[in-house]
Amino acid sequence: MSMTPRVLEIRQKILSRNDEIARALRATLQSHGVVTLNLVSSPGSGKTRLLEHTLAQLVAAGIRAYALVGDLATDNDAQRLARSGAAVKQILTQGRCHLEAEMITQHLEGWDLAACDLLFIENVGNLVCPSSYDLGEDIRVALLSVTEGEDKPLKYPAIFNSADVAIVTKVDLAAACETDMALLHDNLSAIRPGIRIIDTSARTGEGLDEWLAYLVEQRRLRMVERSSCV
Numbered sequence: 001m002s003m004t005p006r007v008l009e010i011r012q013k014i015l016s017r018n019d020e021i022a023r024a025l026r027a028t029l030q031s032h033g034v035v036t037l038n039l040v041s042s043p044g045s046g047k048t049r050l051l052e053h054t055l056a057q058l059v060a061a062g063i064r065a066y067a068l069v070g071d072l073a074t075d076n077d078a079q080r081l082a083r084s085g086a087a088v089k090q091i092l093t094q095g096r097c098h099l100e101a102e103m104i105t106q107h108l109e110g111w112d113l114a115a116c117d118l119l120f121i122e123n124v125g126n127l128v129c130p131s132s133y134d135l136g137e138d139i140r141v142a143l144l145s146v147t148e149g150e151d152k153p154l155k156y157p158a159i160f161n162s163a164d165v166a167i168v169t170k171v172d173l174a175a176a177c178e179t180d181m182a183l184l185h186d187n188l189s190a191i192r193p194g195i196r197i198i199d200t201s202a203r204t205g206e207g208l209d210e211w212l213a214y215l216v217e218q219r220r221l222r223m224v225e226r227s228s229c230v
């Protein structure tokens with residue numbers, strides 16, 4: 001007998017268990033007024049650098065932000081993010097290539113969710129596995145740096161198709177990499193028609209105000225949506 005169906009069955013069970021935990025987590029976060037973002041991308045595309053800037057700006061503006069950051073090893077990213085003054089925790093994934101909802105639930109313990117406006121979850125750098133795992137987020141943010149090649153949305157469709165917004169990073173390097181920005185946008189839109197795309201550079205500051213305005217607007221919209229659902 002072939003092993004394939006059994007492997008698939010176990011995988012489905014793990015995913016449906018994750019979905020159940022994610023559903024409960026989403027309900028808890030929403031009931032406390034938290035808007036949650038899950039940042040996914042390949043390793044090194046600039047998730048932490050974007051978040052360093054974002055958290056510092058939000059703290060300065062009096063918007064209460066928390067961050068969880070997942071990695072296989074080291075707490076380097078948590079140390080970088082904590083400099084902003086925001087509450088930050090590192091999640092070490094014990095070798096797993098993605099975050100799971102249960103890890104988020106566990107690491108939120110001890111945090112006052114009622115005192116949080118925006119929760120950022122930086123996923124493990126990986127363009128494949130994180131796409132299947134709901135973390136109870138409201139907004140999935142896919143980052144793609146210009147150095148990775150315009151074809152990545154076509155080659156890794158699941159991660160870009162499941163995103164609500166795409167952040168193109170490192171646009172200061174676009175000329176050096178001969179990146180065709182129009183093609184990169186077209187490929188993102190082909191995989192996720194109508195997706196909002198924000199071009200950014202953490203180095204020059206390009207697009208960062210647009211990203212911050214997007215966050216503030218999304219928080220407002222989600223809170224209005226929730227109050228009208230009660």
Ligand SMILES: Nc1nc2c(ncn2[C@@H]2O[C@H](COP(=O)(O)OP(=O)(O)OP(=O)(O)O)[C@@H](O)[C@H]2O)c(=O)[nH]1
Pocket residue numbers: 041042043044045046047048049050077124125126169170171172173200201202203204
């Ligand atoms: N030139 C340039 N470099 C950037 C930009 N954003 C990030 N970088 C650099 O890219 C490298 C990786 O950035 P990180 O923020 O650590 O990337 P990451 O996605 O968090 O990486 P992992 O957590 O390991 O997946 C660092 O050297 C950053 O300084 C940018 O906008 N422009």
Ligand SMILES: [Mg+2]
Pocket residue numbers: 047048049077122
């Ligand atoms: Mg990082």
